[in-house]
Amino acid sequence: MTPPVEQRVRDLRLDRRALRVEHARVSWWRRIVRARLDLAVARATGPDVLGEGVAFHLPLEVGVTVPRPAELAAVLDAGQAGGDIAQLDELRALDARLATYQAGVEAALTRATERLIANLADDPGTASQLLHKPLGRG
Incomplete structure (x- = not known):
């Protein structure tokens, strides 16, 4: 039978692993949503012209490489600008929901980390043994 401290530590390590994976997922989705927001705004406003006002400050070989508008x-x-403008509010709302969820995942990960540290501090003699064991609920 697994000692209670060892079981708690194993469970907390598994919880942290799951929360880290979920944090990576929500971060990835937020990057996608924010990229869509950036594209929607860029499509609606159009690109700024590059190179204007600085052409004479740049070496010729650099100035000739600037992309045209x-x-x-x-x-x-x-x-496709019209569709993007209509989606701005929807994308912003989705990003706000993802931000709230991400903050919750981060808070849960912090709590799990704090519980893991507290459990390891309760029995530091077994800490190094437990941290080298493979994770599994069984």
Whole structure:
């Protein structure tokens, strides 16, 4: 039978692992939503012209490589601007919900970490043994 301290530590390590994975997932989704927001705003406003006002401050070989406004607009696929503007509120609301969820996951991960540390501090003699054992609920 597994000693209670060892079981608590194993369970907390598993909890932390699951929370770290979930934190990575929600962070990834937030990056996607924010990228969509950035694209929607960029499509609605159009790209700023690069190189204006600084052309004479740059070496010639750098200045001739600046992308033209039409090239930048093509990257944004500016023909779809209307749909993106309509989605701005929806994307912002989704990002806010993801931010709230992410904060909750981060708080749960912090609590699990604190509980793990407290349990390890209760029995420091077994801490190094427990941390080298593979994780599993069984």
